[in-house]
Amino acid sequence: LSGALKIAVAGLGTVGAGVLQLLERNGAVLRQRCGRDIRVTAVSARDRARDRGVNLRDVAWFDDAVAMAREADAEVVIELIGGSDGPARAVCEAAIGAGRHVVTANKALIAMHGTAIARMAEGAGVALGYEAAVAGGIPIIKALREGLAANNVTSLYGILNGTCNYILSAMRDSGREFADVLAEARTLGYAEADPGFDIDGVDAAHKLAILTSVAFGCEVDFDGVYIEGIRHVSAQDIAFATELGYRIKLLGIARRVDHGIEQRVHPCMVDEETPIAHVEGVFNAVVVEGDFVDSTVYQGRGAGAGPTASAVVADIVDIARGARIPTFAVPASALEKLPAAPMDRHRGAYYIRLMVVDRPGVFADVAAALRDEQVSMESILQRTRDPDGAVPVVMTTHDTEEAAMKRALARFAALDTVVEPPRMIRIESLMK
């Protein structure tokens, strides 16, 4: 391990620049911790002229990132281009093909093709690092793959998208509606111009699929994730959640159930006494429950140049120190193909809000629909009266099967007295 570890970086956007700045600024301590230098020998980026705040004079520039991955004088290729296919994937495959280690921050790539790329890398005897793909600077992949390796994980869940958590926190703080807060988040730079990827839950689902694989030793199965975003969460639901002792969070949840692996991303009501209820703003948090360790919580910034660079370089440090751990905790060839548990068979409690005309008999109709679908009600409340307009009726259920709940919702929607589509948010019962 005595020589410098040579690395080539594909993609010099915010994160790429952050990685280069970190390597330069913390070079001395990295040398001590790795027992060798980490040296950037090649980069590839569209714009050669932009000032990235680092000295790139002695570095080879490549116009073609794939050519760099194949030909650069480097043992490690860092992929920071992004996207689940196209050049990002080509760079990783070319690097592995040429016997080079790969470190990537690309969650879409690992969520869509993680199993295949890991098998390729392990077949070639090289490392595939992707700590930065999940939860930014929080070393959650390392925690799952190594720190908690003695446990059978029973469940894991987390706040995996900072944009959604920022919006939900701001809605709760201000009492404002989703669209209003989203517009503000865009102005502040907490949401992209095209925010669908975040607010529709796709980004959180990418991360969840990766975590699931590491935690449960199964193939990465993004298609098996049930996904529901936060567009339908209203100020009214947030106010009712508070009244009921809950906070609304977009969670990614994975657990082993009788019929396979359940992976789901959707808004949840969580008890305000749980640790995750207090994770506000752009922060991410992951809770892992293991059979021996019980519950552990990991929290930090889920995005940004600094935290992401911290995770990318942690993977480089592992490689520089000679650590070789199976990509997803067990050899990629041994990853199980586990069936995705159908969401219809999910069991849990539910919060339902109906907008009803305020007249006698409404409760009887609602109760009859629940009885017919054998859904057991825990509470029902109607706070406001308005004989001329629509008023909210809110109820919570005991644990029930999702399919039954959906049938009950269809019955509610068909009632004359229900004047808006019913709103449903799942209540998650979590460890305090």
Added chain:
Amino acid sequence: LSGALKIAVAGLGTVGAGVLQLLERNGAVLRQRCGRDIRVTAVSARDRARDRGVNLRDVAWFDDAVAMAREADAEVVIELIGGSDGPARAVCEAAIGAGRHVVTANKALIAMHGTAIARMAEGAGVALGYEAAVAGGIPIIKALREGLAANNVTSLYGILNGTCNYILSAMRDSGREFADVLAEARTLGYAEADPGFDIDGVDAAHKLAILTSVAFGCEVDFDGVYIEGIRHVSAQDIAFATELGYRIKLLGIARRVDHGIEQRVHPCMVDEETPIAHVEGVFNAVVVEGDFVDSTVYQGRGAGAGPTASAVVADIVDIARGARIPTFAVPASALEKLPAAPMDRHRGAYYIRLMVVDRPGVFADVAAALRDEQVSMESILQRTRDPDGAVPVVMTTHDTEEAAMKRALARFAALDTVVEPPRMIRIESLMK
């Protein structure tokens, strides 16, 4: 790595039995994750007859743990005897001397002799694992040493003793006094019969000294830790803390300052909006601030057979997988000897409570004492009136030097109108 990894276990108390149970129960998943079996070949414990819930028929029993460490058919020796010297230390040194890896849960040993033992281990080319010595099942050593290895740590702090956190949480919930809650904690098994080690802050200081070394690359310096326990925290102070928007926690805090390393364990008032304010009961939490990653938080059970076994076996898994990381993140030979920053030079804000006779002129005396020591007051309040008895006067200061604060406290104590020794609790300004 194809053969089984053979291990010898010294000490079969609660944690030792937990380790053996874990290895038996999770053998299949451990084999997958390590690519080889982990096999217990030898044990040493006083009582051979006790049922530990595992099959020990094919295991060699040693009466002398040191002889086992030297002679057993094992590559790894697990030290679970406890104590900073005596047999525990002898076992570790004998194992290293015989070229065997060592894994220990012994915080006192690592806090007192960590640097020397790490140098011995690295000189012999063997691993020294001590994840279980700090914060139970939370993989905080791995997070600091590997997951955050790209960062210069700027500060770290944490709730490192579950007994103290349980007592402070229970005092706050119930409004009861320390002695009362401590007695209850003993009955419930949350406090030892001789609780001094916990409530006087020594246990937390052991853990802090270890964390400091990993985070800052310096020799383990337990003697450099300023230690103050929780015996003097009263129900009244907890009530005032709540009124001021704080919670009282026993924290261990380490940071690099101009004149060396500051390490301190003492009760702190922390803003109720910080993540650590919500860590209640027997849970532990550690916050690490790094120059790139910003703030990350790690939370979980800090004690107990299951969580401790999880950490011990995580170290064994690392060894089984062939990982060799410097014990304290940098080679032990390169650990710096950094001077301990004297507590007198600590700067921070303070909460002071005086019990005074309720008559005109008291505030003027107090203000004069602060002026004479150049301590700048932030707020002062006297809620109750009692012309015949003593009433509390509570104040908070702006940032000031500890030495000046102590001189002001001596002046308060000397005032005729102050009828009890002044109480002081430091206010920590932490990231939200």
